[in-house]
Amino acid sequence: MSNDVTNVDEKKKAHRNRHSGRKAEKKKQKAKNDVNQEIADKQRNPKAFAFNSAVGAERRFRRKQDIQTKKQHIPLVDRTPIEPPPVLIAVVGPPKVGKTTLINNLVKLFSKSPLTNVKGPVTIVTGKKRRVTLIECNNDVNSMIDLAKIADLALLLCDASFGFEMEIFEFLNICQVHGMPRIMGILTHLDLIKTSKKLKNTKKTLKHRFWTEVYPGAKLFYLSGIIHGEYLRNEIKNLGRFISIMKFRPLTWRMSHSHLLADRYEDLTNLELIRQSPKCDRNVSVYGYIRGIPLNRNSSVHIPGFGDVKIHDITYLPDPCPLPEVAKKRALIEKEKVIYAPFSGVGGIVYDKDAVYVELGGSHSHKNRNDDDETKNIVTNLIETKETLDVKMQHSELQLFTGGKKLTAEDVSDLQKINDNNEKTHQIIKTNDDIGLNEELTTLRNCYKEEIIKDDGRTRRKVIFNSSDDEMDIDDENKPEQEAPIEPVIKDNKDREVLSKVSNILKSLEEKGALKNNSDLVHVTKKTEDSEDEEDAEQNSDGQESSDTDNEGSINSESGISDHEDESFNLSDNEEKMSNDDDDHDEKMTVKWKENLTKRAQEAYLARVHSKKNIMKLVYGIFDNKIEESDKPDDVNVDDGEIGGLFKVVSREQQKRKIEKDSMNLTESSLLMPWSSNVEDYTDPENKWMIQDCFVTGKWKESEDANELLKLDAAEISSDSDEFGDFEDLETGEKFTKDASHKKEDAKEIGKIDKNALAEKKLKLKQKFDAEYDNEAGSSYYDELKLSAEKQAELNKSVFENMPDDLRVQFEGYRPGMYVRIEFQGVPAEFVTNFDPTYPLLVGALNLGEENIGYVNVKIKKHRWHKKILKSGDPVIVSLGWRRFQTLPLYSKLEDDLKFRFLKYTPEHLGCNGHFWGPITPQGTGFLALQTCEGNPEVCIL
Numbered sequence: 001m002s003n004d005v006t007n008v009d010e011k012k013k014a015h016r017n018r019h020s021g022r023k024a025e026k027k028k029q030k031a032k033n034d035v036n037q038e039i040a041d042k043q044r045n046p047k048a049f050a051f052n053s054a055v056g057a058e059r060r061f062r063r064k065q066d067i068q069t070k071k072q073h074i075p076l077v078d079r080t081p082i083e084p085p086p087v088l089i090a091v092v093g094p095p096k097v098g099k100t101t102l103i104n105n106l107v108k109l110f111s112k113s114p115l116t117n118v119k120g121p122v123t124i125v126t127g128k129k130r131r132v133t134l135i136e137c138n139n140d141v142n143s144m145i146d147l148a149k150i151a152d153l154a155l156l157l158c159d160a161s162f163g164f165e166m167e168i169f170e171f172l173n174i175c176q177v178h179g180m181p182r183i184m185g186i187l188t189h190l191d192l193i194k195t196s197k198k199l200k201n202t203k204k205t206l207k208h209r210f211w212t213e214v215y216p217g218a219k220l221f222y223l224s225g226i227i228h229g230e231y232l233r234n235e236i237k238n239l240g241r242f243i244s245i246m247k248f249r250p251l252t253w254r255m256s257h258s259h260l261l262a263d264r265y266e267d268l269t270n271l272e273l274i275r276q277s278p279k280c281d282r283n284v285s286v287y288g289y290i291r292g293i294p295l296n297r298n299s300s301v302h303i304p305g306f307g308d309v310k311i312h313d314i315t316y317l318p319d320p321c322p323l324p325e326v327a328k329k330r331a332l333i334e335k336e337k338v339i340y341a342p343f344s345g346v347g348g349i350v351y352d353k354d355a356v357y358v359e360l361g362g363s364h365s366h367k368n369r370n371d372d373d374e375t376k377n378i379v380t381n382l383i384e385t386k387e388t389l390d391v392k393m394q395h396s397e398l399q400l401f402t403g404g405k406k407l408t409a410e411d412v413s414d415l416q417k418i419n420d421n422n423e424k425t426h427q428i429i430k431t432n433d434d435i436g437l438n439e440e441l442t443t444l445r446n447c448y449k450e451e452i453i454k455d456d457g458r459t460r461r462k463v464i465f466n467s468s469d470d471e472m473d474i475d476d477e478n479k480p481e482q483e484a485p486i487e488p489v490i491k492d493n494k495d496r497e498v499l500s501k502v503s504n505i506l507k508s509l510e511e512k513g514a515l516k517n518n519s520d521l522v523h524v525t526k527k528t529e530d531s532e533d534e535e536d537a538e539q540n541s542d543g544q545e546s547s548d549t550d551n552e553g554s555i556n557s558e559s560g561i562s563d564h565e566d567e568s569f570n571l572s573d574n575e576e577k578m579s580n581d582d583d584d585h586d587e588k589m590t591v592k593w594k595e596n597l598t599k600r601a602q603e604a605y606l607a608r609v610h611s612k613k614n615i616m617k618l619v620y621g622i623f624d625n626k627i628e629e630s631d632k633p634d635d636v637n638v639d640d641g642e643i644g645g646l647f648k649v650v651s652r653e654q655q656k657r658k659i660e661k662d663s664m665n666l667t668e669s670s671l672l673m674p675w676s677s678n679v680e681d682y683t684d685p686e687n688k689w690m691i692q693d694c695f696v697t698g699k700w701k702e703s704e705d706a707n708e709l710l711k712l713d714a715a716e717i718s719s720d721s722d723e724f725g726d727f728e729d730l731e732t733g734e735k736f737t738k739d740a741s742h743k744k745e746d747a748k749e750i751g752k753i754d755k756n757a758l759a760e761k762k763l764k765l766k767q768k769f770d771a772e773y774d775n776e777a778g779s780s781y782y783d784e785l786k787l788s789a790e791k792q793a794e795l796n797k798s799v800f801e802n803m804p805d806d807l808r809v810q811f812e813g814y815r816p817g818m819y820v821r822i823e824f825q826g827v828p829a830e831f832v833t834n835f836d837p838t839y840p841l842l843v844g845a846l847n848l849g850e851e852n853i854g855y856v857n858v859k860i861k862k863h864r865w866h867k868k869i870l871k872s873g874d875p876v877i878v879s880l881g882w883r884r885f886q887t888l889p890l891y892s893k894l895e896d897d898l899k900f901r902f903l904k905y906t907p908e909h910l911g912c913n914g915h916f917w918g919p920i921t922p923q924g925t926g927f928l929a930l931q932t933c934e935g936n937p938e939v940c941i942l
């Protein structure tokens with residue numbers, strides 16, 4: 001019973017809102033006020049919601065239109081397949097710039113599994129609809145040529161603390177002849193630049209140079225530092241995001257030629273055959289994604305650096321790095337972040353035509369071996385063994401003492417040699433017989449205009465620019481100002497005379513003690529320094545501004561470095577120095593500023609004369625070179641009204657009189673005179689006719705002339721109304737004669753017609769304006785073009801979408817985006833023995849395989865920094881289509897035209913672009929890059 005009571009008590013009454021009373025009133029009032037508040041905002045500040053400035057609106061409109069138009073490109077039919085091949089990103093840059101680190105960081109960002117040893121292409125899924133293949137470019141002209149042919153995007157790395165190196169410009173130059181992939185610059189080693197001022201300057205100069213080379217506004221990322229061997233996560237994330245959403249414009253030649261970049265390779269030759277004859281022909285298979293257009297089973301292919309081969313067999317395989325199956329809204333899950341890099345030892349299980357390959361986990365899988373399990377160890381050792389005993393012996397080393405020199409088999413067999421060339425034996429010279437260009441390349445390399453700098457035991461090839469490009473030389477630019485000797489530029493004899501006179505005066509003044517405290521000169525020099533500082537500040541602010549206009553990535557990445565930190569570093573540095581030589585310093589300072597006073601004054605004078613423009617002269621055409629009395633130093637000796645035999649002292653009176661006299665005889669040049677020769681005087685009746693047609697009353701075409709039209713209409717009306725006679729209104733007694741009625745009606749009609757004509761005219765004008773300027777969807781020419789391209793793309797896709805792969809292969813070949821395995825038979829053994837996964841293995845389909853000897857005529861034009869002339873006999877590298885020939889000597893030279901002999905093919909036979917590479921002279925300044933036009937043996941130079 002008691003329980004029941006408690007239950008009843010626990011049941012609480014529901015709250016009932018009050019409908020009347022003080023509180024209810026208050027609530028109602030509050031609710032009402034809230035509504036009023038909303039309305040009141042708009043009512044109180046109507047201007048905020050209204051159209052209030054025509055100029056502002058016009059500017060906004062113009063800006064919007066500008067942005068819209070900038071985005072417009074000529075629409076191209078999108079021929080990318082439904083599942084396109086991975087986007088190919090080449091990471092290019094000089095040695096030790098951070099290429100491997102960047103690839104590792106990007107791989108880690110997208111796949112969470114770091115790569116220990118990056119070799120060859122690495123394919124990763126970066127988003128629901130995007131996968132990318134990253135490949136590091138060797139610092140080798142051939143690698144650069146091959147990658148420039150196929151890359152969609154090139155990440156150009158530059159060591160900002162060192163400046164631009166030759167490799168960057170070589171690559172850019174090569175890219176120009178291959179249809180320029182998208183280029184993105186990345187500055188690394190920014191943490192090695194110590195002061196914030198230097199950092200800003202470096203960023204600015206490098207950015208502007210990069211913009212001149214690529215295009216103004218090209219994206220440049222800053223990687224501001226490295227922590228534990230990794231770039232800052234935020235910056236890598238930004239870069240990754242950029243890469244994974246970037247759009248690419250198809251390059252015509254590339255998209256119309258089938259090709260693939262091999263990301264895996266197998267030697268299928270029978271091992272017994274190889275044992276019997278190591279130089280026997282091999283059967284090899286290469287794997288990769290088809291790019292460009294479908295690859296036909298019957299076409300021949302070219303492997304750059306190797307030659308032409310016929311496809312023996314081709315099959316398509318399941319995609320080893322597939323995109324997520326259904327496009328969902330969520331981000332990728334771990335399982336979907338696939339990574340595929342067989343050359344680097346990552347690839348999982350691969351099902352082949354007749355085999356299944358299981359990835360053993362690379363070198364790491366064997367590290368966790370169980371020492372007790374002997375049988376397992378034997379198997380692992382057997383698996384690991386790849387060399388015979390004598391080969392192993394050749395590689396084995398013997399060390400007698402810790403830290404002592406290791407003895408190798410070579411050392412033992414040829415002890416004498418070691419003594420002679422002790423240093424040389426430690427150098428590992430990498431040969432590249434497959435390309436067979438080592439010697440030629442070294443010659444070529446030596447031909448570039450570059451400065452070889454030894455830095456930390458390695459050789460770097462710093463780019464040397466012309467004097468006009470001096471801003472590029474960061475090191476020079478960032479040198480402290482007093483270090484750079486400023487040689488006054490003396491332009492003509494007049495300057496020289498003036499200078500010598502100035503220096504005479506100064507000397508005499510110094511001798512006479514007139515410049516005892518030198519306050520005047522100090523003032524001058526200080527002023528120039530100040531102005532330099534101001535310039536610097538301006539430059540910096542410019543740099544900031546322009547870097548703000550950079551891509552979002554660069555903005556974010558800029559935040560990576562704290563300028564304050566650098567400044568504080570700088571300060572503490574300075575403080576230390578200051579405390580050490582405080583006393584000396586003061587003394588030195590007082591002595592130092594007295595040094596070279598005359599020279600500094602000369603410089604200051606020249607700088608002033610050359611930098612300042614006389615506004616008075618510009619406006620009035622008067623140039624008075626005399627010093628005003630007030631400017632004259634008080635204690636300067638004035639002999640016969642002259643100072644130092646150079647300046648004549650002019651009194652204020654004299655000066656005034658002279659100016660008056662001069663200005664009386666002068667024409668006022670700041671005004672535009674109506675009678676000046678080129679301007680017509682429109683007040684002259686003879687010239688009036690020229691402008692009278694500019695007004696409504698002017699004589700236009702008859703169809704447009706308002707007066708003529710009115711007359712015409714009036715005439716028509718009068719002829720119509722002729723049929724009515726005179727009559728009298730009997731009610732009002734008003735008499736209507738023919739003329740009176742006519743007059744009234746005429747007036748009315750004319751008014752009506754006037755209005756109608758005007759309305760019609762307005763309507764026509766509006767229609768014309770709409771047609772020309774309105775960009776409503778589907779109405780403009782651009783939209784129509786875009787629409788038709790989209791329609792075509794849709795049609796293309798719909799035809800093939802539901803077609804089974806087998807049928808499709810029969811119908812059109814192996815489509816782009818398919819992962820295929822191509823088998824070649826009877827390939828020379830060098831292909832296998834010289835195979836290096838770090839070189840891009842490119843396989844490109846050939847349209848014609850016919851061999852020929854051909855000539856190409858070349859017209860030489862000057863390229864920006866290639867100004868020397870090719871000589872006959874100069875070695876050049878020739879690259880045509882997929883083909884990359886060895887260096888060839890130039891055949892002959894004719895005046896401006898050069899004739900090159902190609903030993904095998906002409907661009908005509910290939911039906912494709914070709915390009916031609918070479919140094920300008922043996923002591924020359926760089927490369928010459930040429931491009932052939934399709935089917936045209938005449939070559940044009942960029």
Ligand SMILES: Nc1nc2c(ncn2[C@@H]2O[C@H](COP(=O)(O)OP(=O)(O)OP(=O)(O)O)[C@@H](O)[C@H]2O)c(=O)[nH]1
Pocket residue numbers: 093094095096097098099100101102188189190191192223224225226229
């Ligand atoms: N301080 C600093 N060091 C860096 C930076 N980027 C890379 N490094 C270091 O530079 C060295 C070379 O980096 P890698 O990634 O091997 O350079 P790489 O371009 O792949 O070198 P190669 O393959 O030999 O041409 C490594 O020790 C990196 O840690 C950077 O921004 N700042």
